[in-house]
Amino acid sequence: MSASSTAEAPFVPKTKVGSFTNFVDERVGGSGILREFGRKVFPDHWSFMFGEVALYSFVILLMSGTFLTFFFDPSMAETHYQGSYTPLYNVEMSVAYNSSLNISFDVRGGLFMRQVHHWAALLFVASLGVHMLRVFFTGAFRKPREMNWVVGGVLLILAMAAGFTGYSLPDDLLSGNGLRIIDGVIKSIPVIGTYISFFLFGGEFPGTAIIGRLYVLHILLVPALILLMIVIHLFMVVVHKHTQYPGPGRNDGNVVGYPLGPVYAAKAGGFFFIVFGVLALMAAAFTINPIWNYGPYDPSPVSAGTQPDWYIGFVDGALRLMPGVINNFHFEWIVFGHTLTLNVLLPALVPAGIIFTVLFMYPWIERWVTKDNREHHVLDRPRNAPTRTAIGVAGFTWYCVMWAAAGSDLIATHFHVSLNDVTYWLRTLFFIGPIIAFIVTKRIALALQRKDREIALHGRETGRIVRLPHGEFIEVHAPLDEYKRYKLVGFESPAPLPAQPNEHGVVTRKEKRRAALSRWFFEDRVAPATPAELEAAHSHGHHEAIEAGDEQKSLSH
Amino acid sequence: MGNHSDGSPNHSGTVATAGQNEVEKFQDPGLPPHRLRLADTDPVAAKRAERQVAILFGTSVIGTLVFLVAYFAIDLGDDTTIATIRTQNLLLGLGTAFAMLGIGTGIVHWAKALMPDHEVSEERHAIRTEEDRQAAVRIVDDIVEETGIKRRPLIRNTLLGAVALAPLPALAIFGDLGPRPDKALAHTMWAPEGGKLKRLTRDPDGTPIKASDVTIGSAFHVIPEGLNELHEGKLNEKAKAVVLLMRLDPNSLNPSEGRESWSYNGIVAYSKICTHVGCPVALYEQQTHHLLCPCHQSTFDLTQECKVIFGPASRPLPQLPIAVDAEGYLVATSDFREPVGPSYWERDEHERLINS
Numbered sequence: 029m030s031a032s033s034t035a036e037a038p039f040v041p042k043t044k045v046g047s048f049t050n051f052v053d054e055r056v057g058g059s060g061i062l063r064e065f066g067r068k069v070f071p072d073h074w075s076f077m078f079g080e081v082a083l084y085s086f087v088i089l090l091m092s093g094t095f096l097t098f099f100f101d102p103s104m105a106e107t108h109y110q111g112s113y114t115p116l117y118n119v120e121m122s123v124a125y126n127s128s129l130n131i132s133f134d135v136r137g138g139l140f141m142r143q144v145h146h147w148a149a150l151l152f153v154a155s156l157g158v159h160m161l162r163v164f165f166t167g168a169f170r171k172p173r174e175m176n177w178v179v180g181g182v183l184l185i186l187a188m189a190a191g192f193t194g195y196s197l198p199d200d201l202l203s204g205n206g207l208r209i210i211d212g213v214i215k216s217i218p219v220i221g222t223y224i225s226f227f228l229f230g231g232e233f234p235g236t237a238i239i240g241r242l243y244v245l246h247i248l249l250v251p252a253l254i255l256l257m258i259v260i261h262l263f264m265v266v267v268h269k270h271t272q273y274p275g276p277g278r279n280d281g282n283v284v285g286y287p288l289g290p291v292y293a294a295k296a297g298g299f300f301f302i303v304f305g306v307l308a309l310m311a312a313a314f315t316i317n318p319i320w321n322y323g324p325y326d327p328s329p330v331s332a333g334t335q336p337d338w339y340i341g342f343v344d345g346a347l348r349l350m351p352g353v354i355n356n357f358h359f360e361w362i363v364f365g366h367t368l369t370l371n372v373l374l375p376a377l378v379p380a381g382i383i384f385t386v387l388f389m390y391p392w393i394e395r396w397v398t399k400d401n402r403e404h405h406v407l408d409r410p411r412n413a414p415t416r417t418a419i420g421v422a423g424f425t426w427y428c429v430m431w432a433a434a435g436s437d438l439i440a441t442h443f444h445v446s447l448n449d450v451t452y453w454l455r456t457l458f459f460i461g462p463i464i465a466f467i468v469t470k471r472i473a474l475a476l477q478r479k480d481r482e483i484a485l486h487g488r489e490t491g492r493i494v495r496l497p498h499g500e501f502i503e504v505h506a507p508l509d510e511y512k513r514y515k516l517v518g519f520e521s522p523a524p525l526p527a528q529p530n531e532h533g534v535v536t537r538k539e540k541r542r543a544a545l546s547r548w549f550f551e552d553r554v555a556p557a558t559p560a561e562l563e564a565a566h567s568h569g570h571h572e573a574i575e576a577g578d579e580q581k582s583l584s585h
Numbered sequence: 586m587g588n589h590s591d592g593s594p595n596h597s598g599t600v601a602t603a604g605q606n607e608v609e610k611f612q613d614p615g616l617p618p619h620r621l622r623l624a625d626t627d628p629v630a631a632k633r634a635e636r637q638v639a640i641l642f643g644t645s646v647i648g649t650l651v652f653l654v655a656y657f658a659i660d661l662g663d664d665t666t667i668a669t670i671r672t673q674n675l676l677l678g679l680g681t682a683f684a685m686l687g688i689g690t691g692i693v694h695w696a697k698a699l700m701p702d703h704e705v706s707e708e709r710h711a712i713r714t715e716e717d718r719q720a721a722v723r724i725v726d727d728i729v730e731e732t733g734i735k736r737r738p739l740i741r742n743t744l745l746g747a748v749a750l751a752p753l754p755a756l757a758i759f760g761d762l763g764p765r766p767d768k769a770l771a772h773t774m775w776a777p778e779g780g781k782l783k784r785l786t787r788d789p790d791g792t793p794i795k796a797s798d799v800t801i802g803s804a805f806h807v808i809p810e811g812l813n814e815l816h817e818g819k820l821n822e823k824a825k826a827v828v829l830l831m832r833l834d835p836n837s838l839n840p841s842e843g844r845e846s847w848s849y850n851g852i853v854a855y856s857k858i859c860t861h862v863g864c865p866v867a868l869y870e871q872q873t874h875h876l877l878c879p880c881h882q883s884t885f886d887l888t889q890e891c892k893v894i895f896g897p898a899s900r901p902l903p904q905l906p907i908a909v910d911a912e913g914y915l916v917a918t919s920d921f922r923e924p925v926g927p928s929y930w931e932r933d934e935h936e937r938l939i940n941s
Contacts, residue, residue: 069707112665133670136661140677172712205864208824209880212862212927222770222929227763232770232821233863237763269709277616277706284616284706294696301689305682312678327824328788328806328857330865332879348881352861352899360899362933369928371899372862405709437882447882448895511617518611559609 070292071272071285075166078159080296084303085152086254089190092145093247099135101127102197102243104236113320121199121324124239128198128319143311149194150316151307153187153339160184164390164420166407168271170400174391176264181388183257186250188339193246195317195337199239202317202334204325208233209344216372234325271407274518276511280405333438338431345433346375349455379430383423390419397545398522411480412519414473415549418466425465429457470552477554484508484516484557485565517556524550616704624698634698638691645687652680771935773825774809775905776920784810785830785854785907785915793914794830799852804869805830807854809917825925827857827865828905830915833874837888844890847906852915854905855891858926859883861898876902900928 041047053059103123109116111126113133131138160180163169169177192210196203211233214225230237269283278284286292310316322331336344352359352371359371386393394416395401410417432439433454440447487505495501508516527543529535623630655676659669734741775783784793788806791813799805807828815822835851847853855876857865864880874887875894883896891902903925906918923936 069705072704112661113667133665134661136656136659136673137677139670139674140681143674143678205880208864209862215927215929216862218930220930222766222931223763225929226766226769227759230763232818233824234820267712269707276614279613280709282706282708284704286702287705291696291700291702294692294700298689298692298696301685302693303689305684305686305689308678308681308685312675312682325820326789327820328808328827328865330867330879332868334879344881347862347897350897352883352897353893358899360928365933365937366930367928367932368930369899371897372927375897403712437879451882451896510611510614514611514614518613556610559611 065266066289067287069269069283069285069287071270071278071283072292072295073273075162076270077299078155078162080299081155081303082152082159083258084300085148085155085307086258087300088148088304088307089145089152090251092141092148093194093251095141096131096138096145097247099127099131099138100124100197100243102240104199104234104239116320116323119324122239124197124199125319125324128200132320140308140311143314143316144307145194146316147310147314148307149191150338151303153184153191156180156184156187157339160387161420161424165410165417166271166273167404167413167416168407169391170404171391171395172268172403173264173271174395176261176268177391178388179257179261179264181384183254183261185384186254186257190246190250190254191337191339193242193250195340196242197239197246198317198319199325200319201322201325201329201331202319204234204327205330205334206336206340207238208327209347213347213372213376216369216376218366218368218373234327269405271405274406274409274515276514276518278406280403283405333441335435335438341434342427342430343376343380345430345436345454346379347372348436349430349433349451349458350375351455379426383427386423397525397542397549399525399542400522409519411473411476412521414470414477414552417473418470421469422462422466426458426462429454429461433458474552474554480516481554481557484513485562517558519556521553521555522550523553616706619703622698622702631699634694638695638699641687641691641694643687645684645691648680648683648685648687650680652677652684655680766931768935768938770825770926770929770931771924771939773920773925774812774822775826775828775917777917782908782910782916782918784910785828785917786810786812788827789813795913796849796852796909796915797913799830799832799915801832801834801851802871803832804871806857824863825858828854829857829866829869829876830854830907831869831887833887837874839888839890841890844904844906846908847904847918849907849909849915852907853887854907854915854917855885855887856903856905856921856925858902859898860893860900860902861896861927863927866902 041050049058101123105123106120107123107126108118109121109126109129110118111130111134113129116129128142131142133139163177163180192206196207211225211229214228215221217224225233228238228241229235230241270285272278272284275284286295323329335341350359350371359369359374361368361370408416410420433451436450436454437447439445440450487507490504490506492504493501494504524547525543526546527535527539530539624634625631655673659673659676661670661673729735777783785805785807786793786809788808791808791810793810794805794807807830808823809826809828812819812823812826830852832850832852835848838848838851838853840848857867859866859878859880861878861881861883864878866876866878866883866885868877868879869875870877876885876887876891877883878896878898881897883898884894885891885898885902886894889901890904893899893901903921903923905921907915908918910916920939922939924932924939
């Protein structure tokens with residue numbers, strides 16, 4: 029494509045490159061595509077980078093993973109290790125573990141590729157998560173992008189599935205115990221759990237089928253689905269065009285940024301190499317998953333302080349937090365002669381279920397509350413949507429408490445505190461952590477909004493102290509230029525929307541609930557400064573500084 | 586930070602609730618004027634940036650060479666040590682990192698310092714126009730009309746029926762992914778075979794354990810006699826049958842009714858598979874007589890028949906009834922009297938089956 033700019037002659041290309049591109053162009057219509065996309069405008073902001081990191085990590089995963097498949101053998105047949113890692117010489121192990129060791133020790137660059145692959149997988153899920161946080165906190169999921177938010181959520185789940193299936197493949201002690209935990213969780217599912225377990229493992233745990241099956245999922249099915257979802261995701265990005273941060277000259281009707289060619293393409297393309305370089309650096313210098321230290325899978329031993337890969341941590345942490353017995357109340361029940369093991373079922377399914385349900389539904393919840401059916405292409409600064417930001421931080425805190433619980437034993441040993449106390453504290457935080465996070469975040473967001481008002485109306489502090497003729501000291505504030513001011517005042521602050529009657533003149537119960545939710549969302553609000561207020565602030569005199577946050581008074585209730 | 590001399594009432598407060606949208610807003614001043622960079626105005630700066638980009642690309646070339654040298658010069662022969670592999674890994678990684686970062690940072694620096702950085706504005710277009718919508722509706726109507734599906738409900742209904750049933754074989758064909766569970770989870774290898782009681786043997790070498798070898802305070806990882814000789818399903822059997830053997834002061838054991846004869850001289854054997862989700866309960870705290878699962882920290886008290894005293898497990902660890910045979914070796918007098926490991930839907934049924 030890049031060479032086609034030389035093909036200016038419509039019929040008779042003069043150069044060799046020209047005749048080549050002309051040949052292709054006449055057959056696929058590349059000119060039209062280039063005309064459409066060559067100078068397409070993309071807004072630029074550092075926070076738009078996380079999605080790119082995820083995409084590039086996935087490309088690197090495909091490349092390094094393909095290399096690994098040439099050497100990996102997903103068989104659970106027994107063999108005796110004959111490779112060059114002497115501590116395990118002649119130890120009985122599965123062919124899968126044997127080939128993983130060979131990749132690490134007897135294939136030149138194999139260890140490097142394994143480490144690149146593992147680090148890239150960790151980065152892939154992490155960047156997806158951070159990207160989704162960015163999208164959430166800036167309100168980028170609003171119309172018309174709700175469906176793309178859902179596609180993103182599906183990608184997150186698929187990424188975790190890809191990670192877990194891959195993590196289990198080397199058939200080492202650590203991953204085998206991980207699989208055993210999964211087996212235990214599956215068996216807790218009522219009615220069909222035992223059957224699912226037997227069908228998944230091809231019989232009793234661990235059996236001889238699971239690695240081969242996970243391998244097919246890991247290298248074929250899951251990546252194909254991820255690729256499909258990425259295509260849909262990017263297609264919708266093109267259809268919607270990218271969102272942009274608020275600022276002078278930016279509104280819902282335009283898109284301000286750099287043209288794709290050359291600046292944006294160069295930055296984005298160059299960034300791929302940077303992501304690859306950073307991953308290579310990590311793979312060079314930091315060991316990840318040293319399977320040779322764990323030994324082959326054996327159902328008897330287990331190492332202390334073992335951890336799952338980070339993205340599974342929140343589920344593992346929830347499993348740890350759930351008490352099996354409180355006083356004499358057991359969470360395992362016998363129901364009509366069948367065993368219902370809630371102490372496993374609840375923590376395994378409920379927190380993850382709540383997180384993903386709210387995540388998928390959130391765009392529609394907010395749309396219903398605000399009755400806002402407009403398209404939004406300008407992002408919210410998180411402070412300008414205090415309740416949404418607080419909800420997001422509360423959810424994030426909840427996730428982090430569970431995640432921290434997955435390392436409860438390491439917290440206890442590193443900080444020399446009692447494991448039981450760590451667990452009790454985390455159990456408490458599981459319930460009150462999100463509430464505290466919600467309140468604190470909302471207050472911080474409102475405070476930042478008031479600070480913005482203050483600066484917009486009275487200018488920024490210069491640090492210059494002036495003594496007035498009557499002896500008073502004041503600090504001189506410098507007014508903002510109109511561009512900087514607009515950035516602080518150019519946002520919407522929705523007010524609570526009271527319940528409205530429907531076409532029959534009836535205020536339905538659902539509508540009342542919506543109104544209550546709307547009040548909860550928007551009753552604490554800071555309105556953007558207006559020109560009239562700026563005028564008033566200036567005419568009030570000489571001084572620019574007026575008490576900013578008259579705390580609660582400045583909030584309308 | 587404030588200035589109180591003003592004395593005026595609260596200015597910074599917000600406008601009260603509704604009607605805010607009618608208040609006059611600040612006008613969008615439009616895009617700020619473009620600022621030139623140093624490289625735009627100063628040819629020396631531009632030349633310098635050009636050199637920097639070239640140096641970065643040059644670094645990439647060096648990185649590629651480092652990779653190739655590390656790949657071909659370091660030989661992984663039969664007698665390689667971990668240190669050699671680490672060195673090669675480090676050099677391959679550093680080579681790749683420099684090769685990639687050189688290109689990446691070079692291009693980005695080129696774009697940021699030398700390519701035009703004028704922000705441009707482009708109009709957004711409606712995602713759907715009303716004209717398109719009407720045209721689409723007409724097309725769909727035509728298509729539906731031409732198929733005649735509305736006029737011929739027989740075709741529609743039989744098609745729906747056929748399509749609804751067609752996926753069933755696709756589900757059924759997965760029926761052989763695994764065998765039916767049946768009673769597999771109810772039994773372990775500890776069940777006596779042909780009247781011969783199974784000896785308790787050491788994990789992993791399979792040597793039998795004499796009761797006299799088990800001193801007070803000691804613990805053994807135990808597998809059933811004959812496990813290592815299995816050719817098929819060895820790990821499956823091991824996953825259910827592993828046992829922890831410990832000896833306590835007999836007075837500190839408090840056996841419940843019917844379990845008095847399950848221990849021998851203070852020696853007790855408990856399933857090593859956690860009743861939570863099946864990790865091996867591998868940590869024995871000798872002083873407190875607690876067993877701790879390292880995966881999710883379920884804690885079991887040996888002096889109370891491995892009752893759960895902390896953590897997510899809900900059931901005690903199953904106890905293996907043991908005795909001593911004529912030669913002084915420890916043997917299991919029967920299989921576990923309940924299914925081992927994590928709970929499952931049919932577990933209670935199986936437990937009743939075992940005890941019937």
